[in-house]
Structures are given as structure tokens and as C-alpha cells.
Amino acid sequence: MDDTLVMTGDADLKAYTDVVKLAKRLHGKVDAPKLLGAWKQLFLRAPWDPTHQVHVDEWRSGLWQQALQAQDIHDADMAKALQERFRASRLEHFVMDHGIKEMVGELKQQGYKVLVITNGHAEIQRGKLRRLGAADFFDAILVGGEEIAAGHAEKPAASIFLKACQLAGCTPDQAIHIGDSLMADVQGALNAKLAAAILVNRRHKVLPQGGPYPTHIVEHVTELPRILEALQATNPVEVAQEMS
Structure with a gap:
């Protein structure tokens, strides 16, 4: 499915754009490129809890929280909001490729x-x-x-x-x-x-x-x-x- 039937990478990019807009609105001093870079590294390392004990949205909210903490921003509610926006936006842009x-x-x-x-x-x-x-x-x-x-x-x-x-x-x-x-x-x-x-x-x-x-x-x-x-x-x- 991913990057065969649907260009998932394109949907990801659009979702990241929406996440950056939200992050800047919630915290004016956030460094958006640094935030995304940190989150992507964490995501690639472990996109969900390998023990399957933590719900995937909670896990990914934790990744956003760690990415924010790298900039000395300690805001669990903001991290949760970023995950909600990422998941919703990604699905919004997740469409079957033409033909x-x-x-x-x-x-x-x-x-x-x-x-x-x-x-x-x-x-x-x-x-x-x-x-x-x-x-x-x-x-x-x-x-x-x-x-x-x-x-x-x-x-x-x-x-x-x-x-x-x-x-x-x-x-x-x-x-x-x-x-x-x-x-x-x-x-x-x-x-x-x-x-x-x-x-x-x-x-x-x-x-x-x-x-x-x-x-x-x-x-x-x-x-x-x-x-x-x-x-x-x-x-x-x-x-x-x-x-x-």
C-alpha cells in the first residue's frame, strides 16, 4: 500500500507542514526544522511501542514530547496536540494515486x-x-x-x-x-x-x-x-x- 498504491511520503510532507503551523501557534519560539528532525529520528528508531503495551497515539505523543524537550519545551498537552494533528492531517492527504x-x-x-x-x-x-x-x-x-x-x-x-x-x-x-x-x-x-x-x-x-x-x-x-x-x-x- 504505502508508496505503491498511495504516495505516503507526500502525505507525510503535507502533515508535517500542518504540524509546524500548529507548533508555531502553540509556542512562538519553537524551532520547527529542529522539532521535525528530532521527531523523525525518534520515529525511525521506534514508531510504536515494541512491547505493544502503550497505545500507538500515546507512544507517538511521547516522541513529540521528547522532540520538544530537546528545545527545553516541556509541554505534554502540546505534544499530544501535535500527534493528533499529524495523524488527522496524514489521513486527510492519504489518497489513492491516479489511475x-x-x-x-x-x-x-x-x-x-x-x-x-x-x-x-x-x-x-x-x-x-x-x-x-x-x-x-x-x-x-x-x-x-x-x-x-x-x-x-x-x-x-x-x-x-x-x-x-x-x-x-x-x-x-x-x-x-x-x-x-x-x-x-x-x-x-x-x-x-x-x-x-x-x-x-x-x-x-x-x-x-x-x-x-x-x-x-x-x-x-x-x-x-x-x-x-x-x-x-x-x-x-x-x-x-x-x-x-
């Missing part, structure tokens, strides 16, 4: 099963999926955080891909996967021995030596029908498709 809904509809009309596999915190990811109305047009959805809670694993573990194949009613060699992450998406699809591992490489990043290596590279997910046609031409078997 994807239409492509999914066309693929389903052609008989493909179209699924979403997304890593991340269950509550956060489910909120994003509800915002998209994803359940209305995808055949099934798997959330990595829910798999972990059930004692399984998220991408790149083969198990979540194989579960998707079961839900689609296909074998791994009848399924392809498309996503933006080399390690989570491409490696995961290779681990599960799917028919193809497609990388979305919007910014034409140079791939690192040593792999994992995708079977196909596209700039945008809407190039998928072209890849499917090529796959059917070389191996005319029924292929089910998985998106992340």
Missing part, C-alpha cells in the same frame, strides 16, 4: 484476484485502508502487524505471501507481487517463489549490488497490465496478482 482504482477494476473484470499486503502497525494501517475504502474493491487485505500478533510474520517472510495465495485461490507460481521495497516486497516475493517480483522504482534509484533483484521494474504501479501481458505471452497460465 489505480480504474486499473484494479479492469483487472478484476479480466478475472484476476487483487489483494493488498501491507506491513506496519495494525491500527495505523487499518486506518489508512478505511480512508481508501480499500475493502470495497480489493479481494482481500493482509496487514503485517496483525500477522505478527497472531504469531506469524510480515513481509518479507514467505508465509504472508503464501497466505495471500491461499486467499486468492492460487498457487505461488500463479501469483505476482508488486511493491516499492526491495527487502520487504521483492525479497518476500522471491522467498515465496512467486511467478514475478515487480519493483516500483519511481525515482529511478540505482539498485544495490548483491540483490535482491526484481524480475521487472516499473516507474508506476499502473504499468502492471503491460507486465501481465508480457507474462501471459511467455507463460500463458492463470495468474493471480498481489499488491502491497
Whole structure:
């Protein structure tokens, strides 16, 4: 889902802009770039409580509080307000990229099963999926955080891909996967021995030596029908498709 179906990074940037406006209104002397820089470092280190004892919003409010304290601003209510604004604004700007809904509809009309596999915190990811109305047009959805809670694993573990194949009613060699992450998406699809591992490489990043290596590279997910046609031409078997 993230940065494949939706440009999550763009939504983040817009949310950060709204957070900065609120921070400056609540505390005139706040250094906005320093605040965001500190919060991003904390967020990358631990975006939610690894023990799952603290609610994700409370945890992230704590990250904002630590970022404020780095500027000698001690205001728990302000930190909570910044988290509320970040989450609400991020969801507000979380929209499906152009042409994807239409492509999914066309693929389903052609008989493909179209699924979403997304890593991340269950509550956060489910909120994003509800915002998209994803359940209305995808055949099934798997959330990595829910798999972990059930004692399984998220991408790149083969198990979540194989579960998707079961839900689609296909074998791994009848399924392809498309996503933006080399390690989570491409490696995961290779681990599960799917028919193809497609990388979305919007910014034409140079791939690192040593792999994992995708079977196909596209700039945008809407190039998928072209890849499917090529796959059917070389191996005319029924292929089910998985998106992340």
C-alpha cells in the first residue's frame, strides 16, 4: 500500500507542514526544522511501542514530547496536540494515486484476484485502508502487524505471501507481487517463489549490488497490465496478482 498504491511520503510532507503551523501557534519560539528532525529520528528508531503495551497515539505523543524537550519545551498537552494533528492531517492527504482504482477494476473484470499486503502497525494501517475504502474493491487485505500478533510474520517472510495465495485461490507460481521495497516486497516475493517480483522504482534509484533483484521494474504501479501481458505471452497460465 504505502508508496505503491498511495504516495505516503507526500502525505507525510503535507502533515508535517500542518504540524509546524500548529507548533508555531502553540509556542512562538519553537524551532520547527529542529522539532521535525528530532521527531523523525525518534520515529525511525521506534514508531510504536515494541512491547505493544502503550497505545500507538500515546507512544507517538511521547516522541513529540521528547522532540520538544530537546528545545527545553516541556509541554505534554502540546505534544499530544501535535500527534493528533499529524495523524488527522496524514489521513486527510492519504489518497489513492491516479489511475489505480480504474486499473484494479479492469483487472478484476479480466478475472484476476487483487489483494493488498501491507506491513506496519495494525491500527495505523487499518486506518489508512478505511480512508481508501480499500475493502470495497480489493479481494482481500493482509496487514503485517496483525500477522505478527497472531504469531506469524510480515513481509518479507514467505508465509504472508503464501497466505495471500491461499486467499486468492492460487498457487505461488500463479501469483505476482508488486511493491516499492526491495527487502520487504521483492525479497518476500522471491522467498515465496512467486511467478514475478515487480519493483516500483519511481525515482529511478540505482539498485544495490548483491540483490535482491526484481524480475521487472516499473516507474508506476499502473504499468502492471503491460507486465501481465508480457507474462501471459511467455507463460500463458492463470495468474493471480498481489499488491502491497
